[in-house]
Amino acid sequence: MKEMILYGDRILKRDEVQIDIEDRAYQFGDGVYEVIRVYAGKPFCMQEHLERLEKSAAAIRLRLPEPVSKIRELLLRLLEVEGMRDGNLYLQVSRGVAPRNHAFPPDIKAQLVAYTQPSGRPVRELENGVRAITTQDIRWLRCDIKSLNLLGAVLAKQQAVERGAHEAILIRDGFVTEGSSTNIFGVKAGTLYTHPADHLILHGITRKITLDVARESGIPVREEALAEEELKQCEEVFLTSTTMEICPIVEIDGTPVGTGRPGPITRRLQEGFVRKIGI
8 A cells, every 4th residue: 555645636645645734634623524435446326425525515505626527536536546346445534724713714716625435345243243332422412414524423432442341322312213334234033223324323325225225125124213222122233334334232231132143134135235235
């Protein structure tokens, strides 16, 4: 790996990139981001991620520095230069650089940054499952925007790590919303449940693929929030995300989920997902 960075419309060595102290991403978390998974050198669902980037930017009234088609070209060029086979492609757009002031600065140009993160598939977790905890959802009310404001999610994830778990399942007003960095699904009586795609969750790309695979496989689906007590009564629970794919959750708050092993519906969905990514 050459450790190159896409900065604006240029690809530079990491030590050549200088971030201004008054970049609004640094001072306000004023920007949006995406993470695109790369399998065998090919970005998976890049167009869907870029369309979501565009929607997130519009939601915070941020004008992207380039059209999405141009951003796609730049990202593909970065992948070609880096030659990464498997891993993640991270990109973010900040509102730009200006003297610190809460209000939007006039005539500011947004700043694009992207880089690669080599990483294999989480095979062990996909096979064996992971542990999770529950915690209160203290985030803001526009979780559908993939913004750089992630402190609520960071605090939840840290709680999970300190309790020996992989993920924190967030509870708002007694109902499951999503994970700190994932979407959450439960299976009750053979039916798949997940929170509806409203402002309280991120509309995950892998979440959508999972729902598509479920419907194609004849698995009943209900986009309906589970109560916290219902979650712990589910026969199966799993999380979805770009980096974790469809990963079983086998324990919540120290109590096994179902049999304590990945269940049959989770396995069917994993198989369908692997067919989608073509590996």
